Amino acid sequence: MNQEYTSHPVVGIDLGTTNSAIAYIRGGKPELIEAANGESLLPSVVLIDPKGAVIVGQNAKDALVAMPDRSIAAIKRKMGSDEEIVLADQAFSPEEISAFILKELKQRADELYGEGEKEAVITVPAYFTDEQRRATKRAGEMAGFIVERIINEPTAAALAFGLDHLQKDGHFLVYDLGGGTFDVSIVEMFSGVLEVKASSGDHMLGGEDFDWLLVDWFAEKILAEHDIDPRLDIRGKALLKEEAERVKIALSSEESVSVSLPLVTLQENRPVGLAVEVTRSQFVALIEGLIAQTMERTSQVIKDAELSVKDIDEVLLVGGSTRIPLVRDSISAKLGLSPRSDVHPDEAVALGAAVQAGLKSGLLSESGLIATDVAPFSMGIAVLAEKPGGRIKPGGFSPIISKNTTIPVTRTEKFYTSAMGQTAVSIEVYQGEHEWVKHNHRLGEFLLEGIPENWKGQEAIEVTFRYNLNGILEVSARSVSSGEEMSITLQDALIRNNRREFEESVQRLQKLWENAPHNLEEDESLEDISVDDPEDWDLLPDFPADLDDPDEDWDIPEDDEAPTVLHEDGQQLIEQARKTLADLDSEQQIPLVAAIQELEQALKEENVDQLKDVMARVTDLLIDAEY
Ligand code: AMP
16 A cells, blocks of 8 residues: 555556556656556456456457457557447447456556545557547546546656656657557657657557558468468457467567468368468568658658757657567667667556656656647638639638647637628537648537628637647637627537436446456456356357256257257357367367368258257267367
8 A cells, every 4th residue: 555645646557559557656756556466567458258247458368369259459549439349249439448448457556545536647649639538538537537637658758768867958759659559759858847849640550550461461371372361250360360469579589480370260161270481571571661651750750840860869669569670770770879778668658657647646746847748730620711723612721729739728719700691600620730621630510609690701700729738629619799609619518418428338337347356366257167067058158059957968959949940050059169169179170170061061951850960969079179
């Protein structure tokens, strides 16, 4: 139990694509909070296990291949979208999945500080959009945190470094390449004040993309040899992805890695595998285009900060993917500098978030460290604009806050009515750098009414943008002559619409969460379930029939049951058997493959007796299977 806090404890959280971590301030220094099993990094993977419990972390990661329809990784890439994630037939939003990860981290804080309210500083890529930041904030709230601040990941990394090097004035370049996102920022440090000068990046570029490039490479090999695409098989695809990450990581330290997978998918019920050698130069050829893109962004951000390469004093490499030798070599060659070796690529962001938390709680106020940040995009509204040739067209972009403006910032601009007698105006909010809004990112829209009737261009509307320290935007509009103000800002409108949904989510997540054995040192929930234990049979995923009574044979439909029921059960059994095949050794695979073939034949011929007989045999094989 740590006593070093004043009111609520404030923790720092790195909610990463691949791994997440939570940190706090101890003895004036940031430190990661470990789980009961001593692990400090938490794989950002969520599983709904066959008992319906939510499992987060390594156990969930281990289940990615075996239970692809019950588990999800890399949810950060979907944050801010309204994509539905279906796990074990239940639909979740990306922020609900993230809330599970945050709940698991909160548990660590609860163990350290005891129950009670906790404030959190959560990091996001600098290049996250407004919706993505809001979704992250809501996920934190769903998990039960008071979200004190959302800060940018490169700023956090600079804070962690800055606290250790308070006397080190100069310009740092923070190059952050993680599992799913890339960020690059220029930070100036002067007498303990850290000022982000410019930020750029791509929230869809990271180690995951390198993995998928390797998956495609593997799949092409299988396609060429066997004329079957293993990516169409959900299990095969998950298996190749897992292998791709292993190969990629090994290639950071070895020149060549061999792949030997006896079963990736099935072709006419025969196992199709992959045996191949991957060299570092083959891998480099796959990813060099993406690394070149990061280098272009790096040049751009130096330019945006109005600096040149020789002005950069230190390079901080953050994110697991910066361990790839090509990344280190490319950055050293570009900047003529060796990256710092005292920045931990996996920990720096969480530690920096804890430094921000310490500045907020007062634990680090003596340090004299202060951080300012910038807006990573321009933000503005849609207006009528002049096209070349003088024609007026809707859809022009008028920025109100420019990219790289220091935040927090409030800016107001005046606009005028564009038609005679116009009494209402629609304020459409965008972020981006293009002069036409259709190329930018739309954030929302609202209507300001109550403008007095007047000649075209005679009524002024003041539009105010407030961009706060969380990187979250509020927009309001006011008619100057009537004083009529849009009472709902963009932010309020979104929050109000979602309040009920939010509460429902919190309750739903809590219910699922309570099913899980989160306080156990070892998560036994998965190991608990055994195909040998009849009591567990109904917990096994997707078994097609009733296995309740261990003394009875498989519940085969009676003769008078409709053949369609039998047919469906047979199909389901084939599906289940195929899924199980991947987990078996070849000795067990061979009889099962043969039985599946027989079952398919029986289904085709609609031979009820044969069908029952083979279904019973397949079922026996499944029950006896050891994996
Ligand atoms: P992060 O989001 O910072 O946790 O980074 C995770 C990403 O780094 C994942 O895509 C990992 O596969 C990747 N990664 C971790 N270690 C290595 C390594 N030694 N070489 C290459 N990539 C790595």
